[in-house]
Structure formats: structure tokens, C-alpha cells
Amino acid sequence: MSESVVQVDTRHSGGTGEPLVQVENLKKYFPITGGVFQRRVGDVKAVDGVSFTINKGESFGLVGESGCGKSTIGRTLLRLNDKTDGSVHFEGRDLHKLSKSELRNMRTKMQIVFQDPFSSLNPRIKVGEAIGEALLDHGLVSRKDVKERVIETMKLCGLAEYHYDRFPHEFSGGQRQRIGIARALIMNPDFIVADEPVSALDVSIQAQIINLLSDLQSEKQLTYLFISHDLSVVEHLCNRVGVMYLGTMMEMAPTDELFSNPLHPYTKALMSAIPVPDPTLKRERIVLQGDIPSPANPPSGCKFHTRCPMASDICKQQIPEYRNVGNEHFVACHFA
Numbered sequence: 001m002s003e004s005v006v007q008v009d010t011r012h013s014g015g016t017g018e019p020l021v022q023v024e025n026l027k028k029y030f031p032i033t034g035g036v037f038q039r040r041v042g043d044v045k046a047v048d049g050v051s052f053t054i055n056k057g058e059s060f061g062l063v064g065e066s067g068c069g070k071s072t073i074g075r076t077l078l079r080l081n082d083k084t085d086g087s088v089h090f091e092g093r094d095l096h097k098l099s100k101s102e103l104r105n106m107r108t109k110m111q112i113v114f115q116d117p118f119s120s121l122n123p124r125i126k127v128g129e130a131i132g133e134a135l136l137d138h139g140l141v142s143r144k145d146v147k148e149r150v151i152e153t154m155k156l157c158g159l160a161e162y163h164y165d166r167f168p169h170e171f172s173g174g175q176r177q178r179i180g181i182a183r184a185l186i187m188n189p190d191f192i193v194a195d196e197p198v199s200a201l202d203v204s205i206q207a208q209i210i211n212l213l214s215d216l217q218s219e220k221q222l223t224y225l226f227i228s229h230d231l232s233v234v235e236h237l238c239n240r241v242g243v244m245y246l247g248t249m250m251e252m253a254p255t256d257e258l259f260s261n262p263l264h265p266y267t268k269a270l271m272s273a274i275p276v277p278d279p280t281l282k283r284e285r286i287v288l289q290g291d292i293p294s295p296a297n298p299p300s301g302c303k304f305h306t307r308c309p310m311a312s313d314i315c316k317q318q319i320p321e322y323r324n325v326g327n328e329h330f331v332a333c334h335f336a
């Protein structure tokens with residue numbers, strides 16, 4: 001858990017209530033091969049039966065420790081990965097059933113912003129050209145008009161016109177993330193997967209980027225899947241939050257509900273690690289024992305039982321039901 005506390009609150013009202021992305025029992029297993037013939041000897045169960053819906057105009061946060069499957073969900077939602085099982089619907093259409101050309105058209109509506117935009121930028125291409133690249137690839141504007149559209153988008157993202165002719169190494173971390181956001185935004189998408197977009201930035205810059213994402217959301221009616229290992233970041237941007245552990249959704253609720261009434265011991269442990277700005281407010285820190293088990297061989301019953309301070313026999317034997325306990329608050333714990 002990062003030590004950052006981002007002091008902004010940019011949450012929106014929660015979208016239109018109309019579903020844009022529907023994820024149903026999604027599974028993504030990566031094969032493990034071994035032996036002389038490289039036979040499949042097992043699977044990394046990166047995403048193991050996850051369901052949730054993101055409504056139009058909403059910011060949905062996905063949190064959990066490293067390796068719990070957040071990025072794999074993001075990539076599988078955009079069909080950058082194939083799925084193993086389950087379904088992903090975008091605007092009511094099953095993404096994994098689209099033909100190549102249908103997918104190519106659909107892709108303009110769904111974009112991704114990565115943690116490290118620098119690695120996806122060619123050091124020898126001017127950033128203005130890099131931002132406009134996808135527009136030309138899709139034939140959405142003529143070569144003559146692209147520069148104007150790029151500059152307009154750069155300004156929206158807090159970059160200046162003179163940045164157009166500069167190269168990626170001439171920008172700071174925060175500016176590079178603005179370039180990453182501009183590259184996504186130029187396609188005029190409806191949905192953006194933001195995969196740890198502020199994790200590599202200083203706290204003050206994190207706040208600026210979150211504010212930018214929030215302003216763009218209002219202006220462009222965007223829908224976000226915001227992936228972060230840092231609950232304090234998600235708290236300030238998202239309307240609803242899902243907490244993942246070892247490929248499984250452990251708890252999901254509207255943000256205020258989750259933060260005021262966390263029910264899963266894993267969520268409570270993550271929250272106890274958020275630094276409190278006021279030193280007079282003491283919060284009991286729950287330190288989880290042991291390492292995260294391997295997603296290739298997850299524990300029986302509740303996957304969290306090997307590290308859970310409340311675990312008893314039933315947790316080792318029975319998978320807890322993922323149930324709605326009211327207020328759109330879902331939790332998978334025998335004792336919640």
C-alpha cells in the first residue's frame with residue numbers, strides 16, 4: 001500500500017444508471033507449461049469468476065494488492081486478452097464475439113491509460129504526432145486536420161501548443177501522463193480503463209492528474225474503470241469500488257458505503273493501512289500475516305483464509321457466497 005493520501009474529492013453523482021460494461025463470471029487463466037514437451041501442467045487463475053457492471057458516466061474502482069488480477073480484468077475487458085470463460089458486454093454487445101472489423105470499430109470507443117505512458121511512446125516521434133497516430137490509423141480525420149485536433153486535445157489535457165514538437169524525454173512524469181491521457185482522449189472514447197495512472201507520480205502530481213481525469217469525465221461524459229492498489233486514490237474519484245483478492249471479488253459497494261462500513265476483513269486490512277492526515281485520529285493498523293498465495297494454487301474455501309485474522313474451519317472448507325447485504329453492498333465472507 002502506498003503512503004500517499006490524495007486530498008481531493010472529485011466524485012461525480014454516479015452515472016446514469018444505464019449499464020455500459022457488464023462483466024459476467026469472467027475468468028482468465030494463463031497456462032503454465034512444463035516438461036520436455038511443454039505440456040500444460042496448470043493454470044495461473046488470474047481472474048477467477050468476477051462479475052460487475054459499470055454504468056454510463058460512472059467511475060468504478062478496482063483495488064487489491066499486486067497480482068490479484070486487476071490489470072488482467074482491464075485488459076480482458078478491452079479484449080487485449082482473450083477470456084477463458086464468462087462474458088463482457090459493451091453497450092449490450094458481447095465483446096468476445098465481435099469480428100475483427102467490428103472490434104476495430106468498437107476499440108475507438110474504449111481506450112486505456114497505463115501507469116507508465118513513456119514506455120509506449122517512441123522516443124524518436126514528436127509527442128504531437130504520437131497523440132494523433134491512432135486517429136490517422138483509423139482514418140478518422142485527414143492528415144491536414146489532425147494537427148488541429150491534436151492541439152485541441154493537448155490543451156484539454158493541460159499541455160501547451162508548443163509541446164507538439166517536443167520529444168517524450170523532454171517531459172516530466174506528470175506531463176507524460178497527460179500525454180497518455182491525450183492519446184486515449186483523442187479517439188473520443190466513451191470508456192477508459194485507467195490502469196494505475198497515478199501510481200508512479202508524486203502525491204501533488206497525483207492530485208492534478210486525478211482532477212484532470214475528473215474534469216474530463218464531466219466534460220466528455222466518460223465512464224472509467226480505475227485500477228489502483230491505493231484505496232485512498234480510489235476513494236476520491238470513484239462512485240463504486242470493488243476489492244479483489246487472488247482473482248476474486250471479495251467486496252463491492254458504493255464508495256461512501258464501503259469506506260464507512262467495510263465488511264470484509266481484507267478490505268478492513270487495506271483500509272487500516274491508509275495514512276490518516278490528522279495525527280490525533282488513531283486508526284488500528286491490521287497487519288496481514290504471510291504472503292499472498294499463488295494464483296496457480298489458491299487456498300480451498302475462502303481464498304483469504306490463510307491470512308485472515310477471523311478465519312475458522314468453515315472458511316477452509318466452504319467458498320463463501322458473494323451476496324448483497326443491502327445498499328448495493330456485496331461481500332463474500334462467512335462472517336460479514
Ligand SMILES: Nc1ncnc2c1ncn2[C@@H]1O[C@H](COP(=O)(O)OP(=O)(O)OP(=O)(O)O)[C@@H](O)[C@H]1O
Nearest residue numbers: 030044046065066067068069070071072073229295
Ligand atoms: N501474460 C501473462 N502470462 C502469465 N501470467 C500472467 C500474465 N499476465 C498476468 N499474469 C499473472 O496473473 C496474475 C494477475 O496479474 P495482474 O497483472 O492482473 O495483477 P494486478 O492486480 O494488476 O497486479 P499489478 O498491480 O502488480 O499489476 C499474476 O499472478 C500475474 O503473474
